[in-house]
């Protein structure tokens with residue numbers, strides 16, 4: 001690599017790590033929103049009333065068929081008084097909830113019919129049936145898939161820079177512009193992503209195997 | 214003597230449930246009022262009529278076995294009683310009250326709400342062919358989950374009772390095990406303990422030994438004959454095991470094509486059946 005300025009890279013690192021904190025925060029909170037909201041959508045999707053299921057479907061289709069970037073910019077324009085990071089977390093969470101809800105749905109469908117029947121035979125109410133029997137089994141089945149969505153959300157956090165969230169890539173660009181060292185700053189940012197997400201993927205694969213049977 | 218004679222009148226107003234305390238000396242099964250009564254029950258799946266105006270009854274404390282060819286509707290009968298399925302027509306009476314209907318002010322019967330069903334179900338327990346234990350809970354939680362959350366039993370009390378039941382089914386050592394760590398026979402015993410923990414008046418058993426390895430069957434059968442002998446639970450069993458019918462039940466009902474072909478004590482049905490259908494069926498399975 002010709003002319004890679006190691007000094008500039010070392011110089012940029014603290015800034016990037018500061019941005020990385022924001023990246024991590026957005027990923028963790030965004031994943032939390034996606035995990036909880038996705039679950040709520042999946043359970044609502046099984047509601048007996050169409051007044052619940054149809055609106056949920058429509059909103060989900062809308063979110064899934066528009067790009068994340070457009071949703072971010074749109075939400076930031078709509079709620080201009082809200083802090084960009086908050087908007088970023090909510091939009092990421094909601095966007096991914098439309099995917100995690102499908103994952104949960106498959107997990108719920110994967111719980112054998114006999115489990116529902118055992119609950120009914122024991123007169124367990126709907127709340128207890130979901131809480132104690134169905135969801136623990138469904139969530140266990142889908143944990144690896146949820147983990148993989150968390151990783152892809154992590155890699156999409158740079159979009160938040162567009163609405164001025166000072167995450168890692170935002171900082172990299174700023175450093176690059178200020179010191180005319182784009183190559184160094186972006187290479188380093190890429191490396192940080194790699195170092196963080198590769199072991200996490202491996203961990204997920206391991207988890208998948210362990211839960212596999 | 215084909216089907217069982219039915220009382221000519223429907224039971225009058227439902228007797229309050231506590232009218233017969235469990236400890237009171239009960240009437241001999243041969244003479245008591247029916248605890249379960251199928252009254253012209255029809256069950257259809259689409260165009261397929263599984264039960265066609267079925268009538269039969271089971272008295273309190275009776276142990277009844279349903280036999281009959283595959284597809285004759287035996288499982289369907291148990292699932293209707295457990296309210297896992299809805300009747301297409303007719304009424305099932307349990308202890309003098311309609312099981313899945315409520316009486317409207319004008320005296321007609323309307324399908325009951327899920328909440329009503331949940332209440333009605335409490336008197337009935339079921340053991341499934343595939344056990345259906347909760348794999349995410351250990352044995353103790355499997356047994357205490359419903360008593361604590363449905364009957365509102367104190368957790369400590371429910372656990373004491375679970376220990377007694379595990380003792381009864383011979384699995385005291387497995388209290389902390391998860392279902393996946395148990396053999397089929399052990400899982401089925403836990404499932405029996407789980408059903409008994411709800412103190413049901415009626416226990417439904419659907420081919421509870423047919424998913425078991427042959428060497429595990431005897432243990433479960435012994436346990437069930439034990440329960441049949443030592444409790445006053447009313448039992449309705451479906452089985453292909455004629456030993457089971459003989460050991461556990463006092464009465465066998467032979468079903469075919471959604472009707473009771475004949476009924477009687479196991480010795481009679483197995484050695485000297487009156488109907489050709491029964492004879493052919495027994496020849497095939499024995």
Ligand SMILES: Nc1ncnc2c1ncn2[C@@H]1O[C@H](COP(=O)(O)OP(=O)(O)OP(=O)(O)O)[C@@H](O)[C@H]1O
Pocket residue numbers: 258261263281282283284285286287288289290
């Ligand atoms: N959910 C369903 N949808 C459609 N048809 C059904 C359904 N459940 C049962 N049936 C049909 O109802 C009939 C009676 O089934 P059921 O399971 O009660 O028979 P069974 O006497 O228990 O037979 P087996 O001895 O094989 O267990 C069968 O013809 C079956 O195909």
Ligand SMILES: [Mg+2]
Pocket residue numbers: 287288289420451
């Ligand atoms: Mg069956």
